Amino acid sequence: MRFLWLVFINACAVGISIACVNFYFQHSWLHFLVTFAISFAISFFAFYYLFQRYIYNKIKLIYKLIHNLKLGKDLKNALGEKMSDDPINDVEQQVRDWAKEKKREIDALKDQEKFRREFLANISHEFKTPLFAVQGYIDALQDGMMQEDPEMAMQFLTKASQNLDRLAFLIKDLDEISKLESGQIPINYQKFDLVILIKEVLDSMEDKAKAHDISLVFKEKYHSSMLVKADREKIRQVLVNLTSNSIKYGKTQGNTYIRVYELFETVLVEVTDDGIGIDEKNLPRIFERFYRTDKSRSRRIGGSGLGLSIVKHIIEAHQQTINVRSTEGMGTTFAFTLEKIKS
Template sequence: MKLRVLVLINALAVAITISIVNYYFRHNWYDVMITFSASFVSSFIFIYYLIEKYIVAKIKIIYKLIHNLKLGKDLKDAIGDHVTSDPINDVEKDVKEWAKQKKSEIEDLKKQEQFRRDFLSNVSHEFKTPLFAIQGYIEALQDDMDDPVMVKQFLEKASKNVDRLSYLVKDLDEISKLESGEIPINYVKFKINDLIKEVMESLEMKAVQHKIKLSYKDKYDEPILVTADREKIRQVLVNLIDNSFKYGKENGNTSIRLYDLHDQVLVEVTDDGIGIEEKYLPRLFERFFRTDSSRSRQIGGSGLGLAIVKHIIESHQQTINVRSTEGLGSTFGFTLQKARQMPFPVLPVLKS
């Protein structure tokens, strides 16, 4: 409501009240009309002056403060020259918007705090398990070093736990650098078909060990050029295929497929393993998240692989997704930017 309308309503209320009282005592309509006119004008001027001087002036200062603080100015510079024609409504609107924004910020901070707690708890647990194992083996060796066979076994087990710690530290360092942008993306043009075949060849022995059949359809042999960081996409493929081995079934299959999406290429890695419950899918790319903690730790890994994969793909300004059915298998798919085909140069026509 405009200030003048507000003052007008109040002045009318005062004038009508005085006129009613006047009529009650004098019963003279002429006096009532004069009283009404005089009281209305004087009330309007008095109320307007009162509100303008003692209320609106203060509200304007508060509004300027809110407005400039929203712009990120220091408190000492917050009271500026911002002018508004309707400070009361503007203050109400801005305070509501500001309160909504602050509520959203507080909710985000609470989520970040919870994430920080979960992360520290997970890091502590992941480090504690191999450290306690190493400590136990060392204490056992200190107590009895006479049996060389047992000493060798304990040292091998301790060495495996040291390797696990090393993987944890390496992956934590990598994901930290990816998040902060310290690791640059070196874009090059390459054939994604060739990279997939290279990765498959490098993982061939591991597939045999897990009794998994790796397949890549011949119909995708036509060269498909993409623009991306070749080594980082190699890391993504290795991680996804390796995961399909860990959670695949014996004598199962892992297949890699490519789909042409006009200006993008969709790469999918599909297995017919144990699958993932639907309730876990939204959290699958979180750091240290495991659907089955006991089985995952027996299999090994740092628990950061999928988080690193997600960061790599998103740093390419692309997307990654997963679909899965428990007991039937999972499919991880990510997109890559197709390389731009350079047009053939137009040669000038030579006149004879």
């Protein structure tokens, strides 16, 4: 419709212009009307043909190509589809939408590139620290320490062994994350009592909690049976990682609380500490590999820096959700859901 109006307006302009010129010389309204009618008709068909062939069809083709590209279709199918009656207006909107979509893609690629650079820098540092330590201890032993000071040599060997263990632990965690992301580690669903599993995890973490003077609290009201459908060993790993984190970053004489809530179709599990907390600006990145909110303190405490990333991958592999809320100086709560089995 807009196309026809454009042709009509241009034909009227040409017809009136020629008719006015004729009227100037002939001074006859009859000649004016006849000239206008003939000029308008010729101009209308001429403009219609030219616009249709060289402008309208070109714009329509562009519209179809953009439309198919947005849908991810093959370009050779672009001409076979029925398009809008107003492609000039539609192509403008399509181009705007396409530009916005491409900008989002570019921003996402920039974020991914930034993450890649940070990841490579972090993994390089994580590997270099134990490797350089082992290299230093071995160099000292090769320089004759075994004969000069056997006791110190044994201490160096012990520290070298600890650094090698850290390196092996780091490689193991990286391998596990890689397999989780690629789906190589299957989720073995089974029915089990979540309460029993939580008790087992807390029993296994009791000594570590006492060493940090932290109490593990799982209240009696949660001790009734609660059946869920999940991979029992992977959920054990999730609980161990979250509880271990709460102990590492908890305060002396503090508490770690495990809470369980029954929802309609899921069970919500919360692991809460009253420790140092996490700055709000760091919360969106807390599940990234090697991301540490306090790098100096985190490395002094230990760990691979991959625990929370593994936790997130395990929960998402179960098609469930995990989130974190925290107040700096007051504590942190990690919460995740599991599929509940209705009794």
